[in-house]
Amino acid sequence: MNATDLNNETPAITAGYDAARRTAWVAWIVVAVICAILLIDYGRRLGAKDLRSLMKLVVGGASTEAAEDPLDSPEFVALREALAKNPSDEGLKRQVRDLDLKLRQEYFQQRRFVRLGAHLLLLSVVVLVVSEKTAAMLRRRLPNPEPVDPSSNATRQAVCGRWARGAVVVLAVVVVVTAEIIASDVSTDLPTNAAELASLGPEPGGSPLVGPFAPAGDVEAEPQTETKTPDFPTDEELLRNWACFRGPHGSGISAYSNLPLEWDGASGKNVLWKTPVPLPGNNSPIVWSDRVFLSGANEKRREVYGFDATTGKLLWTTEAPSTPQSRAEAPQVMEDTGFAAPTMAVDGRRAYAIFANGDVVAVDFDGNVVWSRSLGIPDNAYGHASSLAMYRDRLLIQFDQGADDDQLSKMIALEASTGRPVWQVKRPVANSWSSPIVVQQGDQAQLLTASDPWVIAYDPADGRELWRAEGTTGDQGVTPVVADGLLQVGSEYSEWFAIRTDGSGNVTETHIKWRGEDGLPDTVSPLVVGKLLLLSTSFGVLTCYDAIEGEVLWEKEFDMRFTSSPTLVGDRVFLFGQEGKGWIVALSREGCTTVAETDLGEPCVTSPAMQDGRFYVRGKKHLFCIGHSEEDNTKPE
Amino acid sequence: MAENQRKIDRRKFVGDGLRIVGAVGIAGATGFWAGRRAEDDDNLWQIDPHQCVACGNCATHCVLDKSAVVCKHAYAMCGYCNLCTGYFEPDANELTTGAENQLCPTGAIRRTFIEDPYYEYAIDEPLCIGCGKCVKGCTAFGNGSLYLQIDQDRCMHCNECAIAIACPSEAIKRVPAGKPYLPKDQNGGPA
Amino acid sequence: MKACGRWLFVAWVVAMLAGTAYGVERFPPPEFTNHQLPATQFAPPRAAAMQYVDVALLAGALGLASYLALVRRSRRGLFFLAVASLAWFGFVRHGCVCPIGAIQNVTLALFDPTYAIGLPVIAFFVLPLLFTLFFGRTFCAAVCPLGALQEMVALHPVSVPQWLAHALGLLRYVYLGLGVALAATGTAFVICRYDPLVGFFRLGGSASMLIVGGCLLLFGVFVGRPYCRFLCPYGAVLGWLSKVSKWHVRITPDECIHCRLCEDVCPYGAIEAPTEGLQPEAMPSARRRLVFFALFLPILVAGGALLGRELAVPLSMLDPTVELAERIWAEDHGLVEGTTDASDAYRNTQRPIDELIRAAVLQRDKLAWAGGAFGAWVGLVIGVKLIWLSRSRKQVDYAPDTANCVSCGRCFWYCPQEHIRQGWIGAEEKDAGRTVTLR
Amino acid sequence: MTPDGNANRRDAVKQPGLWVLLLLTVLGVVGLVALMRTDSGPPARNTLPPSFDYDLSSLAKVDPKWIGYEPTAWFPVAMRVVRGVALGPDGLICVAGDRAIHVLEPDDGRLRRKIALDEAPRCLAADGDLFYVGFENHVAVVDLDGTVSAQWDSRGPDALLTSIAVSQDDVFVADAGTKCVLRYDKSGKMTATLARRDARRNVPALVIPSPYCDVAVGSDGLLRVVNPGRHRIEYFTRRGDYEAPLTWGQSGLAIERFCGCCNPVAIALLADNRVVTAEKGIPRVKVYSAEGRFECVVASPEQLTSTDTMTEETRTAHKLLAVDLAVDRQGRILVLDPAARGVRVFVKKKPHAADDSESGEVNDE
Structure with missing residues (x-):
């Protein structure tokens, strides 16, 4: 038997085969031609004039995107320019219109052309495949492979295996080399890892430290080792000193009552010393034993000052170290706020300051920088003004910014000795200028914050939210106080709230004891004197409420603007007007009587910051120490 | 023979085991994915007009030869101006429909007179190539009533949108199939 | 800050664009005397139900392909099914979403809980896996449009040396690892971005994409299914499942007559010849080699992981966030002139730049892990391949290599035993020259 | 097996010939090159040819020779949204926004007092010690202490009050919503509707595509109304007669014209009835003579987006909502910048800096 016979190669089949073969050839040519035309057309769209420039374009890395503005044609641009020079030439206009039409038509024609080309290409490929397959089918010769001995297969396999292993190794080498080339070829300017980023400036502005990708350990509450001796001041120490804005618990109540009730800056009466402060700042002094601390800043410099409490000597001036944020432009602040509005905090070991650009610095009592940190420039309409608070060995920063839905505001707790974040929580609030306070509610310490629109209490140990209440909408500049288990808080555009601090969850409906609408302050913080709540607007109106029941008792107007918050010394309230004039008043349910006027x-x-027998207050230019001088006859026995 | 049989049995056993493991794994993964998936089954690509900066990449980067992005007009936001900064060249010769005055490279905006002094502008979508020139002009000077959207009828729904890769402002997003368009006047700016 | 000055003004222009969009207030349109305010027209998207039609068609096609391959054993049927699949899944549905690309969707869905994945995508990913687990790679045979297109153009196949095929086959695993690493970190869908054939299905695309695809198809005229064999990441997965498939295409259910026709005709080199296995004298060295490679494997994995971590920077350049952060950082540090649309657009969002830098660095951090995993995977693949190549195999008859066989049906179409079985020729004819007419 | 039979037979899968290998190599190389040229990532580098580029920044250039004023002060205002600026008693600068009026010292911009309002104001005018505050659809009269002495009737949901001007006897309120100007007497009684389309009285319609429409009263008692859609300043008597010959303003990109949609957005009058105009789109402030002859530029776009007063963020986020203007007694021009949230103060340059008499010669015709 013969294969030719078997394959039944009749003339018809041969003819069919030849036809299919020829069709296939033609199809190959058609495919090639269409491809060439499309390529040339593509080159033309890229602006290639001839084959050489096309090759140049293709090899030279021209853009792969060929869609072009039809009106970028140089001819058209020239015509347009001519028309611009000669705006009323109707002939030119007609030319522009004609060319424009032509270009637009060409543009769409081009697109249709490519589309058509693609379809034709598809069609010819189909023809090609069909004819090739047909040809193959008609002239299918059965192969006649030699039989192979399985044992030789084994040898073949072994050889193949050797070669294959070699090839795999070669491939592996190629992969490694390629990877190495790519890795060394692509460089980066960015910090290459999170650790390096952290070293650049810890936790840059507004970036969420909390989140799925935060480096572990940087956010989580650090496990407190048992062996670590607590390094923070005792309650008694805190009471003796004036360690933060408005003193112990932020209440504005002095532990001492032996303070002078008369002074006069002009005559120097009872002014023990006064020392100029180099840079401006709207922060209040803080005192720890024989040191008074202040900070000052302008757009460029940020400084911390240490004064000798006895002599008033400026012992040292420390400039806050430069951070990426401080090297950037200064934030926009209101003049009333300034670049150093937040009051410092001190724990007897170090003093801490924060500035309007979010830089935090810790200095020891000799003015050496212990650590510094940048929290990023806060997005704050008037400039950051929230003062620092402390809880044990933690520095607490209310870092509110942006609008309430910006997710920018946060409460940050830093380890006082190192500046490392201990915890941090996001706050659903807008920017605010109120300061956090820490009070004790039973066994639970509470960190209380007021902002727009939430008042939120946290556990200062771990940032856990304890309760929250809604309502303090609008600019929140007033720092709350707590007395008799009631948080007194409010803002100019909302209401006054007395909130019981023993709640949990959202206590808006359940724990607001009373609300008030009169005498709402904008910047001055409240003072609770016994059962009386004293509010003061910046326009000089004092309003007294019953702190427990919320009843308005009386109002009194002073001819002075108030920015300084009232302070209670014994049973006397110290008031400082914006121009330096001061009043010492005694309160009762019926009204207030001025005991003394000062200037x-x-x-x-x-x-002011109160201490034993003396107090410190910062004027526009100077730091004053007021105390009983030799000739003072008001000195208590 | 018996040994061979055992071998075959063992092989069968291992094979079955692997298959069961495979099938269970696939089923488990499917369950996981099905449980994870969002409420909307299907996602489409769409432009958030409030993020769009009308850079022109939509015209050049779509996988389609004529981009699936087209200009839409929020009529309710339009000022119906005589001097439409989306329609006219910045220093138009005169405020007429003459080609020398038009900004659109393909002449895809129709301007019709309504009544003094109002003109209505409409997009001739078959001509629009999504270049966003008019959008840029309208947003910079006018009310921003012209904006770009992906024509869902023409979009290929690529797994990875080529324009999204090229978009400078990350304006191209996946939207649920139930809300294929992000119209400007309905989703628009503050009321 | 010098750089800032330059981008300032450009930024202002961009700001105008995005800014006024929010600045525009809703304002009553003019009160026309007699003109109706038109409504903006939006073309409805193609019905979402089509997706489910596709899933049903996919399942149907898979079932039909398995039936044709395993029961009917019809090469012709498979061929026409492939044509139909190519027409529908390829040219009508433009090849999206395909199971190959779905690898990335499901990976991203595993790692990013916010990423919504549609049921059709899951089905597209899972159905071929299940079918392969039971019936071998019938999906590749006649359902996958990419496979079908390459099947069509495999007109003049030449043989690829086995050793080369072994080595090149590893590329699939590399590509799979890369695709998964980049998808898991949400960086990019590279498998889709570099899909060589999707441009043909859409009848358009970027020039480079079409050139790559054209080269691949021309390549495929001579080398059968180059994408499937050497690049397809899904094929790598299917190959492993196919290895344990319950039923798999067989060359002949009857006795193999060792005519070698099947081996000769397979364009994909997927027929394994009978072999007696290792000769006793070669045993010790083979065993030593095996032990060596087994011990070498952990080193390969560790080395790969180390090397892979170095790829974090180049890989992250595929991520828009990192690219943008890099650009803005360079602008802010005066390393580059001017700005780009993207950097202007970002600055205009008022989001802090540090946030972007940090996001980029964290993304890069993630990519370092992903790159490490990718490197380890490549090391593992190479090591396992070396071990695999060192094992001895004993086989009596010609049989498809279940991992690489795509069930195209050519082998049994040629098999004389099959012809007898089908009754096309008589039993006596096969000895007369083992020649038959193929129908 | 016959030899010719063998000759007819060949392998189905051939060994590759040399030319096939060559072709495959070429294909491989071309394919690889093309693959590497595929866009690998976002084209953030802007390497594309500037197809479809529409360059707006070049339109905003102002020739320095036209600039006749210079910035002297910057008073930031602590508000989230600022809406209007007006000159109060004693030359105090009053800024309305948020839900308050801030009263600033004229010299150093220090906040003297805040007047809290119940709603967000949209425009502001001062008359002696009284403020007329325009809200979305009504006007309230407020004194310096924040006491609301009168609350005028609401103009309904369609209204959108955008400007208030006060003359001897009348208060004119521009309502962009209903596209007219309302005349009130000082007691809050509405006495007339002006500038509404009236063919009989030859009054053209106000064209207000977006919510900007400003009014001002000159010392001649004539009312200036901005017709922003037509880029014109139109003049009316207090009785509502349209003074067509006085009306001026032209559309165009040129410096002496008003460009874009809805410009000018704000006007203010200098002591001699010369007109200060503010534009959005290309933000600029210019001065025209009383007859509408272009005189000089007060603030160029670059100055209005200048760096010295703004933080980086606001600078790039300049939303260009449109500025409001006021002129104080010393002829200083107060420009309210809504993006930077503050008042920019411009004073006339010394004559040697720019020859105003010459630059004033430019006419828009």
């Missing part, structure tokens, strides 16, 4: 002789927008 610092210098504008004053800050609150």
Whole structure:
């Protein structure tokens, strides 16, 4: 038997085969031609004039995107320019219109052309495949492979295996080399890892430290080792000093009552010393034993000052170290706020300051920088003004910014000795200028914050939210106080709230004891004197409420603007007007009586810091120490 | 023979085991994915007009020869201006429909007179190539009533949108199939 | 800050664009005397139900392909089914979503809980896996449009040396690892971005894409299914499942007559010849080799992981966030002139730049892990392949290599035993020259 | 097996010939090159040819020779949204926004007092010690202490009050919503509707595509109304007669014209009835003579987006909502910048800096 016979190669089949073969050839040519035309057309769209420039374009890395603005044609641009020079030439206009039409038509024609080309290409490929397959079918010769001995297969396999292993190794080498080339070829300017980023400036502005990708350990509450001796001041120490804005618990109540009730800046009466402060700042002094601390800043410099409490000598001036944020432009602040509005905090070991650009610095009592950190420039309409608070060995920063839905505001707790974040929580609030306070509610310490629109209490140990209440909408500049288990808080555009601090969850409906609408302050913080709540607007109106029941008792107007918050010394309230004039008043349910009028002789927008027998207050230019001088006859026995 | 049989049995057993493991694994993964998936089955690509900066990449980067992105007109936002900054060249010769005055490279905006002094502008979508020139002009000077959207009828729904890769402002997003368009006047700016 | 000055003004222009969009207030349109305010027209999207039609068609096609391959054993049927699949899944549905690309969707869905994945996508990914687990790679045979297109153009196949095929076959695993690593980190869908054939299905695309695809198809005229064999990441997965498939295409259910026709005709080199296995004298060295490679494997994995971590930077350049952060950082540090649309657009969002930088660095951090995993995977694949190549195999008859066989049906179409079985020729004819007419 | 039979037979899968290998190599190389040229990532580098580019920044250039004023001060205002600026008693600068009026010292911009309002104001005018505050659809009269002495009737949901001007006896309120100007007497009684289309009285319609429409009263008692859609300043008597010959303003990109949609957005009058105009789109402030002859530029776009007063963020986020203007007694021009949230103060340059008499010669015709 013969294969030819078997294959039944009749003339018809041969003819069919030849036809299919020829069709296939033609189809190959057609495919090639269409491809060439499309390529040339593509080159033309890229602007290639001839084959050479096309090759240049293809090889030279021209853009792969060929869609072009039809009106970018140089001819058209020239015509347009001519028309611009000669705006009323109707002939030119007609030319522009004609060319424009032509270009637009060409543009769409081009697209249709490519589309048509693609379809034709598809068609010819189909023809090609069909004819090739037909040809193959008609002239299918059965192969006649030699039989192979399985044992030789084994040898073949072994050889193949050797070669294959070699090839795999070669491939592996190629992969490694390629990877190495790519890895060394692509460089980066960015910090290459999170650790390096952290070293650049810890936790840059507004970036969420909390989140799925935060480096572990940086956010989580650090496990407190048992062996670590607590390194923080005792309650008694705190009471003796004035460690933060408005003193112990942020209440504005002095532990001492032996303070002078008369002074005069002009005559120097009872002014023990006054020392100029180099840079401006609207922060209030803080005191720890024989040191008074202040900070000051302008757009460029940020400084912390340490004064000798006895002599008033400026012992040292420390400039806050430069951070990426401080090297950037200064934030936009209101003049009333300034670049150093937040009051510092001190724990007897170090003093801490924060500035309007979010830089935090810790200095020891000799003015050496212990650590510094940048929290990023806050998005704050008037400039950051929230003062620092402390809880044990934690520095607490209310870092509110943006609008309430911006997710930018946060509460940050830093380890006082190192500045490392201990915890941080996001706050659903807008920017605010109120300061956090820490009070004790039973066994639970509470960190209380007021902002727009939430008042939120946290556990200062771990940032856990304890409760929250809604309502303090609008700019929140007032720092709350707590007395008799009631948080007194409010803002100019909302209401006054007395909120019981023993709640949990959202206590808006359940724990607001009373609300008030009169005498709402905008910047001055409240003072609770016994059962009386004293509010003061910046326009000089004092309003007294019953702190427990919320009943308005009386109002009194002073001819002075108030920015400084009132302070209670014994049973006397110290008030400082913006221009330095001061009043010492005694309160009762019926009204208030002025005990003494004083004058610092210098504008004053800050609150005083009280100590044993003397107090410190910052004027526009100077730091004053007021105490009983030799000739003072008001000195208590 | 018996040994061979055992071998075959063992092989069968291992094979079955692997298959069961495979099938269970696939089923488990399917369950996981099905449980994870969002409420909307299907996602489409769409432009958030409030993020769009009308850079022109939509015209050049779509996988389609004529981009699936087209200009839409929020009529309710339009000022019906005589001097439409989306229609006219910045320093138009005169405020007429003459080609020398038009900004659109393909002449895809129709301007019709309504009544003094109002003109209505409409997009001739078959001509629009999504270049966004008019959008840029309208947003910079006018009310921003012209904006770009992906024509869902023409979009290929690629797994990875080529324009999204090229978009400078990350304006191209996956939207649920139930809300294929992000119209400007309905989703628009503050009321 | 010098760089800032330059981008300032450009940024202002971009700001105008995005900014006024929010600045525009809703304002009553003019009160026309007699003109109706038109409504903006939006073309409805193609019905979502079509997706489910596709899933049903996929399942149907898979079933039919398995039936044709395993029961009917019809090469012709498979061929026409492939044509139909190519027409529908390829040219009508433009090849999207395909199971190959779905690898990335499901990977991203595993790692990113916010990523919504549609049921059709899951089905597209899972159905071929299930069918392969039971019936071998019938999906590749006649359902996958990419496979079908390459099947069509495999007109003049030449043989690829086995050793080369072994080595090149590893590329699939590399590609799979890369695709998964980049998808898991949400960086990019590279498998889709570099899909060589999708441009043909859409009858358009970027020039480079079409050139790559054209080269691949021309290549495929001579080398059968180059994408499937050497690049397809899904094929790598299917190959492993196919290895344990319950039923798989067989060359002949009857006795193999060792005519070698099947081996000769398979364009994909997927027929394994009978072999007696290792000769006793070669045993010790083979065993030593095996032990060596087994011990070498952990080193390969570790080395790969180390090397892979270095790829974090180049890989991250595929991520828009990193690219943008890199650009903005360079602008802010005066390393580059001017700005781009993207950097202007970002600056205009008022989001802090540090946030972007941090996001980019964290993304890069993730990519370092992903790159490490990718490197380890490549090392593992190479090591396992070396071990695999060192094992001895004993086989009596010609049989398809279940991992690489795509069930195209050519082998049994040629098999004389099959012809007898089908009754096309008599039993006596096969000895007369083992020649038959193929129908 | 016959030899010719063998000759007819060949392998189905051939060994590759040399030319096939060559072709495959070429294909491989071309394919690889093309693959590498595929866009690998976002084209953030802007390497594309500038197809479809529409360059707006070049339109905003102002020739320095036209600039006749210089910025002297910057008073930031602590508000989230600022809406209007007006000159109060004693030259105080009053800014309305958020839900308050901030009263600033004229010299250093210090906040003297805040007047809290119940709603968000949209425009502001001062008359002696009284403020006329325009809300979305009504006007309230407020004194310096924040006491609301009168609350005028609401103009309904369609209204959108955008500007208030006060003359001896009348208060004119521009309502962009209903596209007219309302005249009130000082007690809050509405006495007339002006500038509404009236063919009989030859009054053209106000064209207000977006919510900007400003009014001002000159010392001649004539009312200036901006017709922003037509880029014109139209003049009316207090009785509502349209003074067509006085009307001026032209559309165009040129410096002496008003460009874009809805410009000018705000006007203010200098002491001699010369007109200060503010534009959005290309933000600029210019001065025209009383007859509408272009005189000089007060603030160029670059100055209005200048760096010295703004933080980086606001600078790039300049939303260009449109500025409001006021002129104080010393002829200083107060420009309210809504993006930077503050008042920019511009004073006339010394004559040697720019020869105003010459630059004033430019006419828009």
